[in-house]
Amino acid sequence: MRIDHAPRSGLAFADLSVQTWAMLVAAYRELNARRLFWVALALNVLVILVIAAVGIDEEGISVLGYDLQIPGITSKLFPPADFYKLMIENLGVGIWLAWLSTILALLSTSSMFPDLASGGVDTMLSKPIGRARLFLTTFACGLLFSTLQVLSFSLMAFLLLGIRAGAWEPGVFVAVPLVAALFSYLFCVQAVVGFITRSAVASVIVTLLFWILVFVIDLGESITLFQRTASRIEREMVQARMDTMKGDAGRESAQKLLTEADVRLERWALANDIALGIKTFLPKTSETAQLTRRALAISAGIGQPADGEQEMRVDENGILQRTRANRRRVEAEVRKELDKRTVTWVVGSSLAFEAIVLAVGLVYFRRRDY
Amino acid sequence: MVATAQAPVPPATGALAIELADVTKTYAGKVQALRGVEMHVRRGEIFGLLGPNGAGKSTLVKIMTTIVRATTARGTILGAPVGHRPTLARVGYLPEHHRFPQYLTGRQCVEFFGAMNLLRRAARRARTEEMLEVVGMRAWADRRVGTYSKGMQQRTGLAAALVNDPELVILDEPTDGVDPVGRSEIRDLLLRMRDEGRTVFLNSHLLGEVELVCDRVAIMLKGRVEVQGTLAELTQASRRWRVAFEGAPPASIAGFGRALPLPGGLRHAVELADGELARVQALIDLLRAEGCAIVGVSETRESLEELFLRLVRDVDGRAAAVGAANINNTMREAR
Numbered sequence: 001m002r003i004d005h006a007p008r009s010g011l012a013f014a015d016l017s018v019q020t021w022a023m024l025v026a027a028y029r030e031l032n033a034r035r036l037f038w039v040a041l042a043l044n045v046l047v048i049l050v051i052a053a054v055g056i057d058e059e060g061i062s063v064l065g066y067d068l069q070i071p072g073i074t075s076k077l078f079p080p081a082d083f084y085k086l087m088i089e090n091l092g093v094g095i096w097l098a099w100l101s102t103i104l105a106l107l108s109t110s111s112m113f114p115d116l117a118s119g120g121v122d123t124m125l126s127k128p129i130g131r132a133r134l135f136l137t138t139f140a141c142g143l144l145f146s147t148l149q150v151l152s153f154s155l156m157a158f159l160l161l162g163i164r165a166g167a168w169e170p171g172v173f174v175a176v177p178l179v180a181a182l183f184s185y186l187f188c189v190q191a192v193v194g195f196i197t198r199s200a201v202a203s204v205i206v207t208l209l210f211w212i213l214v215f216v217i218d219l220g221e222s223i224t225l226f227q228r229t230a231s232r233i234e235r236e237m238v239q240a241r242m243d244t245m246k247g248d249a250g251r252e253s254a255q256k257l258l259t260e261a262d263v264r265l266e267r268w269a270l271a272n273d274i275a276l277g278i279k280t281f282l283p284k285t286s287e288t289a290q291l292t293r294r295a296l297a298i299s300a301g302i303g304q305p306a307d308g309e310q311e312m313r314v315d316e317n318g319i320l321q322r323t324r325a326n327r328r329r330v331e332a333e334v335r336k337e338l339d340k341r342t343v344t345w346v347v348g349s350s351l352a353f354e355a356i357v358l359a360v361g362l363v364y365f366r367r368r369d370y
Numbered sequence: 371m372v373a374t375a376q377a378p379v380p381p382a383t384g385a386l387a388i389e390l391a392d393v394t395k396t397y398a399g400k401v402q403a404l405r406g407v408e409m410h411v412r413r414g415e416i417f418g419l420l421g422p423n424g425a426g427k428s429t430l431v432k433i434m435t436t437i438v439r440a441t442t443a444r445g446t447i448l449g450a451p452v453g454h455r456p457t458l459a460r461v462g463y464l465p466e467h468h469r470f471p472q473y474l475t476g477r478q479c480v481e482f483f484g485a486m487n488l489l490r491r492a493a494r495r496a497r498t499e500e501m502l503e504v505v506g507m508r509a510w511a512d513r514r515v516g517t518y519s520k521g522m523q524q525r526t527g528l529a530a531a532l533v534n535d536p537e538l539v540i541l542d543e544p545t546d547g548v549d550p551v552g553r554s555e556i557r558d559l560l561l562r563m564r565d566e567g568r569t570v571f572l573n574s575h576l577l578g579e580v581e582l583v584c585d586r587v588a589i590m591l592k593g594r595v596e597v598q599g600t601l602a603e604l605t606q607a608s609r610r611w612r613v614a615f616e617g618a619p620p621a622s623i624a625g626f627g628r629a630l631p632l633p634g635g636l637r638h639a640v641e642l643a644d645g646e647l648a649r650v651q652a653l654i655d656l657l658r659a660e661g662c663a664i665v666g667v668s669e670t671r672e673s674l675e676e677l678f679l680r681l682v683r684d685v686d687g688r689a690a691a692v693g694a695a696n697i698n699n700t701m702r703e704a705r
Contacts, residue, residue, distance in 0.1 A: 015488045022485030026471060026478075033473035033514075119469030123530075126435035126463040127486040128455050369397070369438040 019129055020137055027112075027141030031148070036108040040101055040149055047096045048156040051087045052164060056080055081167035085296045088157045088172065097150055097179045098289035103208075105146040105183055106190055110204045112142050113194035121370045135365045139191055139358065146183035150176050174295035178288055181347055185283030186211055188354045192361035211285070218286050221279050222334075224272035229333045231268050233325035235261035241312045241320055250318040257312070257320055283350040291343060387413045387538050387569035388434065390445040390452065395429050395438065395593075403429040404440070405593035411586075413537075416560055416570040418580035420674075421590035422682055427573050428466065430590070431542055434571075435463050448538055459488050462536035464527045466543045466573075472516030476507055479515050480529045487534035494533070501529035504559065520547030528556070532563075539563060540571045545579060557583050581674040589678060591685045601674060608672035609644035613653055613664065620660040626653045637665060 031037045055062045056075050062068060078086070116124070116138055124134055154173045162168040189210050194203030238257045245254045313321045388411035395404040404426045411417040421427045432438035436453050443452045450457040470479050480501060484494035502508040505525040510518070515526060524547055531539060541560075545553045560570050560583050574580050580587060581601065588598035597604055616637050619629035626649065629638040642649055654664055672680070 018485050018488055018490065022482055026474065026482050029478065030471065030473050115469075119467075120471070122432070122437050122465040123463070123468055123470070123483070124486065125437045126458060126461070126465070127483070128458040128488060129486065130455060370432070 015128075016133070019127075019133075023137050023141055024144065027144050028148075030112075031108070031145055034108055036104055037145060037148075040104045040108070040145075041152060043096070043101070043104075044149060044153045044156065047092055048153070048160055051084065051091060051157075052160050054087065055164075056083045080165040081161065081169070084161050084165045084167075085169070088161070089293050089296055092153060092157060093175050093179065093289055093292045097153060097175065098182060098285065101149050101153075102146065102179075102183050102186065105149065106186060106204060106207055108145050109142045109187065110190060110194065110200040112138060113191045114198045114200050114203065117195045117198045125370065131366045132362055135362050136358070139188070142187050142191060143180055143184055146187075147176065147180045150179040169296065171295040172292075175292045178291050178295075178347075181351065182283075182285050182288045185285060185288075185350050185354055188357040188361070192357055192364070195361060196364060214282050214285055217275065217279050217282060218284070221272065221275035224268055224275050225337065226330060226334055228265065228268040228272045229337065230325045230330045231261060231265040233330060233333065234322070235265055237312045237323065237325065238320070241314070245314070245318070245320060247318050250314070250320060253319040257322055260322075280349055281353060283353050284346050285350075287338070287341065287346045288350060290338070291346060294339065294343075385413055386446070387411050388417075388445070388447055388571065390430075390434075390443070393430065393433060393443045393445070393452075394441045395426070395433065396441045403593055404433075407590070407593070407595050409588055409595055409598060411569060411571060413569050414564060414567050415585040416564050416572060416583050418584035418587040419571065419573045419590065420575075420577065420580060420587060420678055425590040426593040427590055428542065431540060431571075431573055435461065435540060459534060460537045462531035462534060462539040464524075464531040464539075464541045464544055466546065468523075468527050470515050470523065470527065470530070473514060475512050475514055476518070476522075476526045476529075477502065477511040479526060480511075480533050483530040484533040489534055497533045497535060498529070501532050504532070505529045506555065521549055521552050524548050525552070528559070536568065538569045538571065540573070542573045543575065544572070545574070545576065553579070577675045577678055587674070589681055591681060596681050596685065597677075605671040605674075605677055606644070608677070610641045610670045611644070611646065611650045612639050612641050612666075612668050612670050613650060613657070614639040614666040614668075615657045615662040615664050617660075617662040620657070620662065622660060623653065623656055626656075641670070 053064050055065070056073070056078060057080075058075050060067055060074055061070055075083070125131065154175050157172045157175075158169065161172060186207055190203045190207040193206045194200060197203060235258065238254060238261050242251075242254050242258065245251045312323045315321055388409060390407055390409040393404055393407040393409075394402070396402050407426070407430055409430075419427050419430070429438055433440045433443060434447055434452065436455060436458065440452065445452050447454070448457050448460055471482070474482060477498060480498045481494055484498060489497065499508070502511050505528050507522065507525050507529060510522060515523060518526065524544065528541075528544060531541065544560075545556050548556060557579065560572070563570050564585075572580060572584060584601075586598065586600050587604070588595045589604075590596065614632060614637055616635070618636070619638050623629060623640060627640050627642065629640050631638055640653060642653065650667065654667070657664060
């Protein structure tokens, strides 16, 4: 058979979709040929089975039907739907998908760009496909591993919530774009390093080091935010007692504590602003994963019984004593603070980072001869 | 500058599959891989590109297929400017050191490249089956490429290069790693492609292979096309008349040239330049008068290999010719 090659001035959308689909199918076949993909899928099932094995009722918690003697944790405190949502959010998304599965995905896709740079690029560039599209489509193919994993996990989690807790919660599928986005923040680094060095090992090492750096900065921001919030609450507690203090000694002690609280607050606020400033320009992996909590509408108070109003203690001499803010109250305030951060800021600024890294890779890819 | 034996006038642009002029490439580090290549490849012919390592052949092929960007380039590929990406859908290319996706089966691999060449599903599937049959790989089409021998990979590569029914086929060492039977089959395939009206651009180190199938050849040295034309055109200047005779060479033939001894007895031969037919007759008459027996008169000319080696030696010596080194590999290693 002969194919009619009509003269073309450009490529139509239908043409482009033929190539893009072919690359995605080839990427799926590549994943299919890798044992790691199936190992990760099996671990997905295992995580869901572990969550499903845990039950909660008015008596307490049970595992595979055996009651665990944990006082206070019953379905009165945790409605079953919220209990499973918490397990899915913390164990499934927070640990499994956001950490372990992401590492497996990075390992599994580590050779994609080194392979492209060292062998396949000649053949691909001799086809009617632009360099930018080839680079970006290969990148999109790399996201397939993570996307398929989180998609299968979300589907199983959806069924688990419906069957075990009677809550058919479509919000669980929000994890798909969120975890895929989280993976893409890291994969962009791996892709560019892999293409430049042509080494899968180097790309994985650099990406993991980068992830550790991101984690450390995120941890620093969390610590400073916690201390800032604690200092603010302490200051409020002192302020609340100011007018009620009697005698010069009492008022002086309150004024002294207020000054100290101001200094602490100022110091932690500065440290937190710096950490947050640095973090703004980096991908927010932890916060992206935590966005699933919002989608699952898990109450901030669950698992953290609210304490009553806390007051500064006054000793027998009428001197106001420093009383540290209650940890649970601080954590609740921190959570509120974190919830104020918009999805646009969390995901948008991370995607902006990704766009810059990809742009650097793209410039390198386009300018190079092969 | 392009030198041709009889300086033929290039055909009209419409009759050319490849028309290149002033193609230069200077890599980073000021390494000049191409220094003004001019080349004309006619539609429907098999064109061979020859040259020692580092002559710039691979760079030229990669510029034609947009893998390397030229520093300067004028000309057209299938009527479109060099680097026009949509035109690549009408070109088939088999790189020298290709690495096809090892996880795909032969059939999937050929189909994949069909899709990359913008073939729709039905056409892609039909062409894949056809090409697998043509290259003799249908029986192994469902095995993964990673399990193939070098020869099988090369055949699969050929099928992938031809799946889009290309008007121009660019093959870089297509018989590399292929056994003698396979080579013969590939040569037959090249001839069949030409008979179907395709243009075949063959980059090969194997002079004998090029000589067997190519209608026209170009020899590149130090980043330039030194000569191009048909083999007859290129060896025209080397055409000689050889008069072989038996007996001791008489002193009277000194004016015709030196008598060279031939192996196996008392036979000698005198060679005269082309266009000296009258002198050939005179020499024969003289030899017969001197009692020598004429044992043969034949026309001789350089083989492609002799021409190639002479040119390589002529252009600043062999060492200089390869001095530019295998530029792509060097650049890759440097990076």
